[in-house]
Amino acid sequence: MPGDHRRIRGPEESQPPQLYAADEDEAPAARDPTRLRPVYARAGLLSQAKGSAYLEAGGTKVLCAVSGPRQAEGSERGGGPAGAGGEAPAALRGRLLCDFRRAPFAGRRRRAPPGGGEERELALALQEALEPAVRLGRYPRAQLEVSALLLEDGGSALAAALTAAALALADAGVEMYDLVVGCGLSRTPEPTPTWLLDPTRLEEEHAAAGLTVALMPVLNQVAGLLGSGEGGPTESWAEAVRLGLEGCQRLYPVLQQCLVRAARRRGAAAQS
Amino acid sequence: MASVALSEAEKVYIVHGVQDLRVDGRGCEDYRCVEVETDVVSNTSGSARVKLGHTDILVGVKAEMGTPKLEKPNEGYLEFFVDCSANATPEFEGRGGDDLGTEIANTLYRIFNNKSSVDLKSLCISPREHCWILYVDVLLLECDGNLFDTICIAVKAALFNTRIPRVRVLEDEEGSKDIELSDDPYDCIRLSVENVPCIVTLCKIGYRHVVDATLQEEACSLASLLVSVTSAGVVTCMRKVGKGSLDPESIFEMMETGKRVGKVLHASLQSVLHKEESLGPKRQKVGFLG
Numbered sequence: 042m043p044g045d046h047r048r049i050r051g052p053e054e055s056q057p058p059q060l061y062a063a064d065e066d067e068a069p070a071a072r073d074p075t076r077l078r079p080v081y082a083r084a085g086l087l088s089q090a091k092g093s094a095y096l097e098a099g100g101t102k103v104l105c106a107v108s109g110p111r112q113a114e115g116s117e118r119g120g121g122p123a124g125a126g127g128e129a130p131a132a133l134r135g136r137l138l139c140d141f142r143r144a145p146f147a148g149r150r151r152r153a154p155p156g157g158g159e160e161r162e163l164a165l166a167l168q169e170a171l172e173p174a175v176r177l178g179r180y181p182r183a184q185l186e187v188s189a190l191l192l193e194d195g196g197s198a199l200a201a202a203l204t205a206a207a208l209a210l211a212d213a214g215v216e217m218y219d220l221v222v223g224c225g226l227s228r229t230p231e232p233t234p235t236w237l238l239d240p241t242r243l244e245e246e247h248a249a250a251g252l253t254v255a256l257m258p259v260l261n262q263v264a265g266l267l268g269s270g271e272g273g274p275t276e277s278w279a280e281a282v283r284l285g286l287e288g289c290q291r292l293y294p295v296l297q298q299c300l301v302r303a304a305r306r307r308g309a310a311a312q313s
Numbered sequence: 314m315a316s317v318a319l320s321e322a323e324k325v326y327i328v329h330g331v332q333d334l335r336v337d338g339r340g341c342e343d344y345r346c347v348e349v350e351t352d353v354v355s356n357t358s359g360s361a362r363v364k365l366g367h368t369d370i371l372v373g374v375k376a377e378m379g380t381p382k383l384e385k386p387n388e389g390y391l392e393f394f395v396d397c398s399a400n401a402t403p404e405f406e407g408r409g410g411d412d413l414g415t416e417i418a419n420t421l422y423r424i425f426n427n428k429s430s431v432d433l434k435s436l437c438i439s440p441r442e443h444c445w446i447l448y449v450d451v452l453l454l455e456c457d458g459n460l461f462d463t464i465c466i467a468v469k470a471a472l473f474n475t476r477i478p479r480v481r482v483l484e485d486e487e488g489s490k491d492i493e494l495s496d497d498p499y500d501c502i503r504l505s506v507e508n509v510p511c512i513v514t515l516c517k518i519g520y521r522h523v524v525d526a527t528l529q530e531e532a533c534s535l536a537s538l539l540v541s542v543t544s545a546g547v548v549t550c551m552r553k554v555g556k557g558s559l560d561p562e563s564i565f566e567m568m569e570t571g572k573r574v575g576k577v578l579h580a581s582l583q584s585v586l587h588k589e590e591s592l593g594p595k596r597q598k599v600g601f602l603g
Contacts (some may be wrong), residue, residue: 058385122591162419173558217348250427250550266538269423269550275568278548286561 043089045053069244074237077288080295082204084212084303092213094299096205099241100195105205107213108185110135135180139167139285141186141202146195163199170203170223170255170265176216184216196241197225199253203265204296211300221264224288226252226281236281237245238288252278254285258293316404317528328519328534335523335530342574344525349466349585352476354598358447361466362600366527367457370464372471373450378477378492381437389436389444393421395464410453417451417464420512424465424541424550426501429508431472439482439490447475447503450575459530463540465512466582472509474499500570510541510549511578513571516557522567524574538567542549542575544583 064108079098087093090106097103113136141164145151167189175185187210189202203223227240227248237244237254243252250270257264263286272278317579319327327336334340345366352362357373364370381388395417397410404410427430436445449471479495479502516526516534523530526537535557547585548568553559559567589596 057470123374157421158415158419161415162423165416165419169555170551172556240565257558260558261561262560263553263564266551266553266564268552271427272548274546275548275572278551279568281567282561282564298522 044244051113055151059149064085064171069241071248072237075284075288077239077291080292082208082296082299084208084299085188085307090209090213092209092211094205094208094212096201096208098195098201098239099195100193101156101198101201102192103189103198103201104192105187105189105202105203105209107185107187107206107209107215109213110180110187110215113184114184119208133175133181135169135175135182136164137172137175137177137183138184138186139171140186141165141167141191142188143191143194143198147191163202166199166253166265166267167242168205168223169202171206171216173262173264174217174221174257175210176218180215185210185213194242195261196238196243196245197223198266199223199255199267200225200239200255203253204292206297208296212303219259219262221255222289222291222292223253223255223265223294224285224292226268226285226288227252228252228270228277228281231275234273234277236277237286252281254289255280256286256289258290314352317532319529319532323529324533327530330520331448331521331523331530337527339525340522340571341521343555344462344574344578345527347463347466349470349582349589350599351470351586353522357394358477359471359473361374361467361470361474363463363470365457365463365466366457367455368463369453369455370460370467371452371454372464372467373452373472374475375448375450376475378438378480379441379446381441385433386441387437387494387538388433389446390433391425391431391447391449393425394434395421395453396451397453397456398508401453405453413460414453420461420518420539421449421451421464421468421554422548423552424510424512425554427549429547430510430543430549431508432505435502436477437505438492441481442490443492445474445477447477454526456532459514460523461512461514462525465510465541467577469506469509469511469582470586472504473506474503477504497603499587508543508545510540510543511549511575511582513575514539514554515567515571517557517563518568521562522570533580538564540568540588542572542579544576544579546572546576548572551583 066229082095084094092107141160187206191198201225207221217309226236228236228250229244250272255265274286318376348364351361353362354373358376359374368453395414397405397414455471479500480494483491516537517524536555537557539552
């Protein structure tokens with residue numbers, strides 16, 4: 042038989058052995074519903090990207106890089122209709138392209154890189170949350186590319202990616218109205234439904250509903266909102282949104298300090 | 314989405330007018346006239362066509378047998394596919410409509426992602442081996458604003474109309490299983506759509522929010538909130554759409570409005586669907602000729 046010169050691939054579908062094991066699910070431990078996990082944030086760590094940020098919260102690790110502004114493809118079309126609110130015409134305004142990727146080893150099961158629908162949805166959510174904060178009118182006919190890479194999913198992955206992306210944009214020197222801070226929430230199932238702030242992966246798996254909120258803290262405007270599941274009546278969702286906004290406000294000082302440290306580091310490197 | 318060219322004066326007119334009355338005379342919580350018809354395509358297990366103003370959606374549901382997912386061996390599942398046809402607007406030519414189609418399909422997956430929307434256990438034939446997979450295919454024929462609401466109404470009507478043939482699993486002495494289809498073509502199982510949610514999109518225009526925005530109103534709005542409500546007032550999905558940001562207080566107001574409007578929408582849709590079914594198989598089908 043002639044040798045296989047292409048890379049030998051494994052079986053089409055494979056599963057981790059845990060799926061066949063007996064159901065010994067540990068229930069997540071009870072905890073204070075408003076606790077936020079300690080966050081480690083660092084900006085300006087990638088040398089090849091215009092701006093970058095790394096965020097670690099509990100077991101969730103996200104790396105985000107920003108490149109641009111560079112000339113947008115298809116920008117040869119002339120002026121289009123003016124946008125709502127009297128901004129520059131749509132074709133002249135800058136574009137923000139977001140990409141969200143999960144590393145194949147990020148979750149419990151291996152997921153091959155073209156992740157399909159879920160990654161496109163999260164990339165769209167990133168874009169919708171970051172657009173209100175970036176002054177795209179200052180970058181006519183240009184595009185900014187934001188790419189977020191999730192290295193490990195320990196719960197509230199989208200919220201961490203949002204925060205890291207905003208830090209990376211700020212580190213790149215892109216003009217913004219305000220930082221965007223993201224916070225995840227999940228609701229415990231039926232017997233005692235409570236909303237938990239910043240859930241871990243185990244709590245998210247056992248949850249009946251999940252919500253991610255993105256806030257611009259100084260302007261107090263909600264930049265992004267994405268939630269689904271059996272959350273119950275609107276009062277319950279309203280309570281969850283309030284809890285999330287509070288969590289975002291509490292996270293803001295950490296991000297400010299991170300940006301100040303990055304600026305100092307850059308200043309010291311420029312001098313030497 | 315399809316875009317429309319509006320002058321500054323038209324925008325100001327719409328934004329100021331919304332405080333009291335919209336351009337076509339509706340109030341802020343009124344829907345345009347909706348036409349729903351089910352069973353329009355004969356090759357499907359269920360189908361529906363919905364026209365809301367000039368927005369036209371056709372949904373076909375096909376039930377096929379397959380293997381259940383590994384994590385949920387006792388349940389069937391739904392697969393959504395949204396096709397934005399180039400007939401709707403010239404922007405959707407070629408691959409142009411793909412992004413919008415994926416966005417709508419992902420939203421539909423999210424809405425149906427919870428246990429209570431559709432009874433998935435009734436779609437199971439034999440655990441771990443066979444189950445019904447419902448392929449819900451949405452076709453966008455014409456686009457005049459408010460796509461999400463119309464698509465969800467059409468999906469609910471199509472699921473109400475779906476008839477899945479009854480099958481029996483026969484086991485031989487050797488243990489090999491055989492699937493037998495019932496002889497009577499009218500012997501089928503119907504899905505209960507009591508808990509299927511409906512989407513209400515609330516667009517923020519100026520200081521007010523409106524339900525069922527036309528294309529022109531959507532062009533004046535910076536941000537919208539998409540709420541998916543069941544007939545009992547339970548919210549299953551919430552999403553902010555658009556380039557702008559929303560005030561926390563307006564989000565709470567919009568959720569309340571969405572719940573109120575959603576309940577009314579559900580009640581009228583249920584009554585129309587039951588009335589149409591009571592007309593029986595002899596009813597005059599309008600289809601695309603009306």
